[in-house]
Amino acid sequence: MGTSWGFIEEVGWRKGPWTSDEDRLLIEYVKLHGEGRWNSVARLTGLRRNGKSCRLRWVNYLRPDLKRGQITAHEERIILELHARWGNRWSTIARSLPGRTDNEIKNYWRTHFKKKIKNSSDNAEKSRARLWKRQQFQQQQQQQQINNQINNEIDIKKVMSLPTMPQAKQEMTILYPNNTIEQQDQVGFFYSSMLNNSTSISQSEPSSSNEDIMWDELWNLDDFYGHFMINTTTYNKTNTTPCLQPMATTPAFY
DNA sequence: AAAGAGTCCAACCGCCCCCAG
DNA sequence: TCTGGGGGCGGTTGGACTCTT
Numbered sequence: 001m002g003t004s005w006g007f008i009e010e011v012g013w014r015k016g017p018w019t020s021d022e023d024r025l026l027i028e029y030v031k032l033h034g035e036g037r038w039n040s041v042a043r044l045t046g047l048r049r050n051g052k053s054c055r056l057r058w059v060n061y062l063r064p065d066l067k068r069g070q071i072t073a074h075e076e077r078i079i080l081e082l083h084a085r086w087g088n089r090w091s092t093i094a095r096s097l098p099g100r101t102d103n104e105i106k107n108y109w110r111t112h113f114k115k116k117i118k119n120s121s122d123n124a125e126k127s128r129a130r131l132w133k134r135q136q137f138q139q140q141q142q143q144q145q146i147n148n149q150i151n152n153e154i155d156i157k158k159v160m161s162l163p164t165m166p167q168a169k170q171e172m173t174i175l176y177p178n179n180t181i182e183q184q185d186q187v188g189f190f191y192s193s194m195l196n197n198s199t200s201i202s203q204s205e206p207s208s209s210n211e212d213i214m215w216d217e218l219w220n221l222d223d224f225y226g227h228f229m230i231n232t233t234t235y236n237k238t239n240t241t242p243c244l245q246p247m248a249t250t251p252a253f254y
Numbered sequence: 255a256a257a258g259a260g261t262c263c264a265a266c267c268g269c270c271c272c273c274a275g
Numbered sequence: 276t277c278t279g280g281g282g283g284c285g286g287t288t289g290g291a292c293t294c295t296t
Contacts, residue, residue: 015266017290039280055282056265091283102283107263110286 014048018057060101067099071108
């Protein structure tokens, strides 16, 4: 065993992958003394691992009640809902998923979330194009009205400007009529700010700084959408899917 | 078939908080 | 009040595995 490449010593503690013998010693220790007092493991078993490493190994790998295998769709939904409620409190989330560890959930979230963000950024581009067309249509209509009814005092600049909060709200009301007034307010505000940002991005050549802004938005959106989902799932108990479907500019988390 | 790229995940680190003594 | 141990968390690493070219 000592010949393993993982055998790195530093101040006497072993690091790297655990061997089956080490696992056996740790399991025996827990059988005899129970969980906890991890710093005593080395002294009582001869295991050359520090307490923290022992605890981590037990909690994340050796515990008999751990569930193996892929995260199911049901579990994924629970993770998403609980993350919406608790944020990155992985241990809190893990408590609601028997057999799953906080580390496992964290890893799952990071890898799968990243992947979905990546996919959704493509969708976001298409969505922005759709929104732009809709926006143009609205502007045309407004322009027509203005030409027909409103006198010269109307400031044309205002019409040509980006959607304001009420406009965004109106869009969301059409798209998602089930949402409450507060939800429409929230979405409208966010939607409006996203559109502002995306337009500024589309007007120039893609640069690293713009990309950073986009990614920041997407990360912020995680919190926003998470917060939002709590409300929608609460309001719409009979419906298994939240009444707010992923917004036009929202990454497709589902 | 092979090489390189991408993904997954166990394990580690550093920092922080909590709590008992 | 201080201290040390236990535990939680975010970020990261690196090996194994899978996919793509």
